Amino acid sequence: MFLCDSHTHLDQYPPDELPQILGRAGEAQVDFILCAGTSVASTRACIAMAEENQSLYAGVGIHPMNVQAPVDEATYDALKSLALSSDKVVCISEIGLDFLPESPDVPTQYQVFREQIRLARELKLPVIFHSRESHPEVLQVLREEHVGDMGAVMHYFQADEATAREVLDLGVYISLARPLTRLPELQELAKTLPMEQIVLETDAYPQPFKKHRHSWTEPRHVREVATLLAELRGMELEEVAQITTSNLMNLLGRPATGTA
Secondary structure (H helix, E strand, C coil): CEEEEEEHHHHHCCCCHHHHHHHHHHHHCCEEEEEEECCCHHHHHHHHHHCCCEEEEEECCCCCCCCCCCCCHHHHHHHHHHHHCCEEEEEEEEEEEECCCCCCHHHHHHHHHCCCCCCCHHHHHHEEEECCCCCHHHHHHHHCCCCHHCCEEECCCCCCCHHHHHHHCCCHHHHHHHHHCCHHHHHHHHCCCHHHHHHECCCCCCCCCCHHHCCCCHHHHHHHHHHHHHHHHHHHHHHHHHHHHHHHHHCCCCCCCCCC
């Protein structure tokens, strides 16, 4: 049995913590971990980490909260070059729309989102996307851009059943994370989602606001999410691990036999 974490930000941790983080993940049988880029610099760091660690893989992307200007030809070429620089790059991530009051200029977010989907189409890579206060708008872009041609995942899903059905109808995977452990409505929804469209993640990121370091979310917590999903579905943990791993590997076009 091995588990996959389809979305992390391990590049944001101090480098000297990485061996311990990966050690704890290995003990939890989390052997495939995707590091999402959030800027050109972050993407470069994610790729470097993936090159140095067998269990790590990388996504190329500019996060909507990091949008500073439209994606011009130079930026597009920089992202493309990074995506082609390593076979450890497996997706375009983290991209999307974010409509918090303090979020960057919305028209620019749209342009950056669409250009990165264009890159995904050109390189035949799947998309793992962010959506905050923007579900209808994100799903409209995905429909217009025919994201089903590349495959996609809605990262850190916490939305309602109607949104879930729209996502599923697009052929997009739903990624469940630790909110599953605390949101009763999400637990009820998880009982009915088609298993063949579920992947798992942690969105691991440094959390200094938590009192104790051991409470920070890490890739090892994918096992906690998988265990609860198994309980909710009346399944064995090994079966949930096998299905969700197979789903992610199918999306990424990789064999579901480990990290090699």
